[in-house]
Amino acid sequence: MKVHNRWRRLETINLIPSENVMSPLAEYIYLNDMEGRYAEGTLGSRYYQGTKYIDKLEGLLANLMGELFHAKFVDVRPISGTIANASVYAALAQPGDTIVSVPLNSGGHISHKTTGAPGIFRLKVVDLPWDNEEFNVDVDESIKLIREVKPKIVILGGSVYLFPHPVRELLEVSHEVNAVLLHDSAMCLA
């Protein structure tokens, strides 16, 4: 462990933002008793005992996140980006449904593709048209594609960002075909 720590922290330039060195305050969470405790279920309705402070913290966090993102509903339980995306697929799509997402070789993430969680849910995945000059989603072509394939979920966001993805521009057409627009901002927050 010592050798690894020295190598990755002192001798390496880490280029994945979400993998970078955490603040000691954030690392403290992992040294805390809560780290290894079960808290399955929902706030106030857990499968295990001894969660009164976990409940308090989870409630506080959900309220703060709701305020920050002006969100009516917040779930802070997913333990990773992939699990968060899988929760959306489970809630909003059926096997055989189509979703559209940023191509992998343009910065899209595997959890938006059939080799990742959408494959488990048997969703069809179609790449959004990509503009290499702008290094962004091609808005006009994407509007055409969304009207044509009528996806259940339009996913924006990815692992490589140079510019913000066109959330506002694709929201109207998503609603027009009754799709939900999912913005996976895992990397924006990193």
Ligand SMILES: Cc1ncc(COP(=O)(O)O)c(C=O)c1O
């Ligand atoms: C856009 C995006 N979504 C989801 C994930 C997956 O997150 P996790 O590794 O926490 O499952 C990543 C990871 O890099 C990501 O870049």
